[in-house]
Amino acid sequence: MHFELTPDQEQLRAGARELARSFADDYWAEKDQKGEFPWDFYNAFAEGGWLGIAIPTEFGGGGLGIAEASLLLEEIAASGAGMNGCSIMHLTIFGLNTIVKHGSPALQKEILPSAADGSLHVCFGVTEPNAGTDTTRITTFAEKVDGGYRINGRKVWITKAGDSQKMILIARTTKREESARPTDGMSLFLIDIDRKHIDLRAIPKMGRNAVSSYEVFIDNYFVPESARIGEEGKGFKYLLDGLNPERILLAHEALGIGRASLEKATRYAKERIVFDRPIGQNQGIAFPLAEAQIRLDAAELMARKAAWRYDQGLPCGPEANMAKWLCADAGFKAADQAIQTHGGMGYAREYHVERYFRESRIMRLAPVSQEMVLNYVSQHVLGLPKSY
Amino acid sequence: MNIVVTVKQVPDTWAEKKLDASDKTVDRKSVDNVMNEMDEYGVEEALKIKEAHGGEVTVVTMGPEKAVETIRKALSMGADKAVHLTDESLHGSDALATSAALAKVISTLSPDLIITSSEASDARGGVMGALLAERLGLPQLTQARKVTVDPGANKVSVERLADNGYALVEATLPAVVGVVEKINQPRYPSFKGIMAAKKKPLTKLSAADAGLDAGSVGLAGATSTVVDAQPAPPRQSGTIVKDEGDGGAKVAAFLAAQKLI
Ligand SMILES: Cc1cc2nc3c(=O)[nH]c(=O)nc-3n(C[C@H](O)[C@H](O)[C@H](O)COP(=O)(O)OP(=O)(O)OC[C@H]3O[C@@H](n4cnc5c(N)ncnc54)[C@H](O)[C@@H]3O)c2cc1C
Ligand SMILES: Cc1cc2nc3c(=O)[nH]c(=O)nc-3n(C[C@H](O)[C@H](O)[C@H](O)COP(=O)(O)OP(=O)(O)OC[C@H]3O[C@@H](n4cnc5c(N)ncnc54)[C@H](O)[C@@H]3O)c2cc1C
Numbered sequence: 001m002h003f004e005l006t007p008d009q010e011q012l013r014a015g016a017r018e019l020a021r022s023f024a025d026d027y028w029a030e031k032d033q034k035g036e037f038p039w040d041f042y043n044a045f046a047e048g049g050w051l052g053i054a055i056p057t058e059f060g061g062g063g064l065g066i067a068e069a070s071l072l073l074e075e076i077a078a079s080g081a082g083m084n085g086c087s088i089m090h091l092t093i094f095g096l097n098t099i100v101k102h103g104s105p106a107l108q109k110e111i112l113p114s115a116a117d118g119s120l121h122v123c124f125g126v127t128e129p130n131a132g133t134d135t136t137r138i139t140t141f142a143e144k145v146d147g148g149y150r151i152n153g154r155k156v157w158i159t160k161a162g163d164s165q166k167m168i169l170i171a172r173t174t175k176r177e178e179s180a181r182p183t184d185g186m187s188l189f190l191i192d193i194d195r196k197h198i199d200l201r202a203i204p205k206m207g208r209n210a211v212s213s214y215e216v217f218i219d220n221y222f223v224p225e226s227a228r229i230g231e232e233g234k235g236f237k238y239l240l241d242g243l244n245p246e247r248i249l250l251a252h253e254a255l256g257i258g259r260a261s262l263e264k265a266t267r268y269a270k271e272r273i274v275f276d277r278p279i280g281q282n283q284g285i286a287f288p289l290a291e292a293q294i295r296l297d298a299a300e301l302m303a304r305k306a307a308w309r310y311d312q313g314l315p316c317g318p319e320a321n322m323a324k325w326l327c328a329d330a331g332f333k334a335a336d337q338a339i340q341t342h343g344g345m346g347y348a349r350e351y352h353v354e355r356y357f358r359e360s361r362i363m364r365l366a367p368v369s370q371e372m373v374l375n376y377v378s379q380h381v382l383g384l385p386k387s388y
Numbered sequence: 389m390n391i392v393v394t395v396k397q398v399p400d401t402w403a404e405k406k407l408d409a410s411d412k413t414v415d416r417k418s419v420d421n422v423m424n425e426m427d428e429y430g431v432e433e434a435l436k437i438k439e440a441h442g443g444e445v446t447v448v449t450m451g452p453e454k455a456v457e458t459i460r461k462a463l464s465m466g467a468d469k470a471v472h473l474t475d476e477s478l479h480g481s482d483a484l485a486t487s488a489a490l491a492k493v494i495s496t497l498s499p500d501l502i503i504t505s506s507e508a509s510d511a512r513g514g515v516m517g518a519l520l521a522e523r524l525g526l527p528q529l530t531q532a533r534k535v536t537v538d539p540g541a542n543k544v545s546v547e548r549l550a551d552n553g554y555a556l557v558e559a560t561l562p563a564v565v566g567v568v569e570k571i572n573q574p575r576y577p578s579f580k581g582i583m584a585a586k587k588k589p590l591t592k593l594s595a596a597d598a599g600l601d602a603g604s605v606g607l608a609g610a611t612s613t614v615v616d617a618q619p620a621p622p623r624q625s626g627t628i629v630k631d632e633g634d635g636g637a638k639v640a641a642f643l644a645a646q647k648l649i
Contacts, residue, residue: 008582008583010457011464011582012579012582014461015577015582044576048576048578049578050579062583
């Protein structure tokens with residue numbers, strides 16, 4: 001057993017760190033405040049070829065695994081870019097996994113090269129207002145018609161939809177009550193975001209404001225049969241394939257924000273003199289920071305293990321879920337403690353930790369809530385009866 | 389153009405620099421090490437010249453095993469190959485001994501152009517370019533803020549930074565050119581660059597491979613000796629001048645008292 005990163009991973013991490021850190025905290029504070037998409041940052045990573053890191057080499061990508069993609073996103077978050085920096089690219093980096101695995105060769109050829117070079121922007125449309133965490137309750141419906149499907153329905157919280165050309169969409173193709181099992185009868189599509197049929201409304205929200213998330217209204221939208229990914233009715237199964245990598249990636253992002261928070265807090269605790277001594281000399285300040293470090297390091301181990309198992313082709317559901325839970329928790333606690341350490345200035349935008357705090361909060365809700373992770377572990381790890 | 393660029397791995401610019409208590413050499417083990425920042429400008433300039441005129445960029449470094457990280461960074465940026473001179477016996481080499489070793493390695497590469505940066509951030513000697521030029525018997529152009537190569541005319545000219553402008557100086561090739569930070573904006577290694585770097589040729593040489601005589605390098609061959617060292621005194625808190633309409637005059641008086649103006 002060993003825990004070292006490979007020399008390649010070390011170099012990639014150093015490269016990602018350097019490029020990410022060339023964008024200062026003030027850049028992100030401004031983008032966040034103005035609600036502006038961080039194009040310069042995105043383009044720098046696209047031009048450097050980073051977005052294709054996990055896309056197969058035959059489509060112009062780097063062909064690496066979730067472990068390397070995770071290191072990339074962790075470094076982006078840890079640079080101070082936080083969720084603003086990660087959300088603009090994590091779907092390109094791993095969200096297209098379903099197309100790699102289940103898409104037709106034609107779809108792969110159409111989509112993957114432009115994802116790898118960063119010219120294609122995609123978003124992921126799963127959540128619905130009236131279904132919530134219970135995806136089987138979605139009602140967005142793709143009705144089979146001549147040559148394709150006619151889609152009607154409503155999604156919510158769809159991140160980056162307004163800056164994307166395409167959306168991976170899950171919709172029912174058979175009504176829930178007419179399906180053998182609730183998880184049957186759903187299909188995945190890759191659709192163009194045609195604003196004549198798709199109305200988008202940005203949701204005013206707490207943080208990560210450089211990237212909007214949207215309410216999506218799909219009205220009588222015809223898409224050709226070729227827009228369907230894989231077989232009809234198997235959408236939920238395909239979706240599940242993507243859940244573990246998503247959790248692993250976002251776990252690393254949460255970790256990154258925690259690291260950024262702790263770095264700022266530690267520096268401040270050394271420099272800020274109150275009562276004639278650095279505040280970090282008081283155990284009341286030092287101990288919570290030490291605890292934050294311990295929690296982040298422990299969470300990192302689980303996250304790395306989950307990534308490693310995924311890349312080895314081993315089952316990784318428990319690890320991916322636990323990593324998401326541990327990292328979201330450790331990241332949030334670190335951000336909260338960073339505010340506390342900064343005293344009143346922690347509440348001021350100038351010191352950036354309040355931005356980290358607002359962003360780290362998301363991870364306890366999405367992509368899966370902490371409660372649903374506990375449900376998963378109760379049921380699938382401990383074998384307790386399902387509660388819902 | 390066959391371009392050689394020298395790079396050095398140094399303790400991270402922001403790290404507190406310490407000397408190893410046993411032999412008073414720079415402690416490279418207890419700190420993060422990075423490519424000397426100024427060398428990034430050298431690598432960038434070499435890459436630009438190659439992009440304009442074709443050819444090959446070879447990175448040369450002398451340093452411990454770990455210095456291979458700095459080589460890989462230069463290769464990730466786009467250099468074509470590298471030579472790493474590494475040997476326990478080289479530990480403790482002073483500037484003279486280092487220049488002898490590097491000159492020996494560089495001469496086997498028959499470069500048209502050798503690019504160095506003005507100084508490394510650890511020892512800050514700023515003499516390596518001159519020492520190399522002398523040992524190789526080549527002209528040296530220093531403090532270059534712009535480099536123009538004319539391979540047809542076998543010439544290199546530079547804008548040499550001066551106190552109140554620049555001097556335009558030129559030399560025949562081969563030559564040694566020392567660059568300053570103003571010269572360019574070093575690129576970041578790209579993802580593909582990093583992946584490609586590991587497949588590029590890297591020659592590792594011991595002192596014996598390089599044909600160096602054991603007595604002429606390392607602590608044994610050093611012509612200077614560090615007798616004693618003191619940590620830098622902690623920085624004093626600055627003097628704050630409060631502007632009550634006379635701020636400018638007060639600042640001037642302060643600077644005059646320090647004999648700075
Ligand atoms: C910033 C942001 C970006 C997002 N981006 C996207 C996106 O790009 N695409 C997308 O499809 N979705 C996105 N989402 C949606 C996100 O995935 C959901 O918000 C999340 O899955 C929770 O679903 P919900 O909001 O409907 O909560 P609900 O399902 O309404 O749950 C409400 C609360 O009840 C708890 N709960 C529900 N059921 C149980 C149970 N059985 N046991 C215990 N507790 C339970 C939940 O844990 C939660 O705390 C985003 C959300 C946010 C905040
Ligand atoms: C929204 C807001 C409104 C405010 N409004 C007002 C106002 O109207 N009027 C006003 O006068 N002030 C106001 N304040 C200032 C507020 O009272 C101070 O921010 C607060 O008292 C903390 O002081 P500080 O920010 O200087 O933190 P610091 O004194 O720098 O403390 C930083 C951190 O170190 C800890 N610390 C310091 N010393 C010790 C020790 N010996 N042992 C353990 N821990 C220690 C602190 O608990 C804190 O966590 C406001 C602040 C905010 C955020």
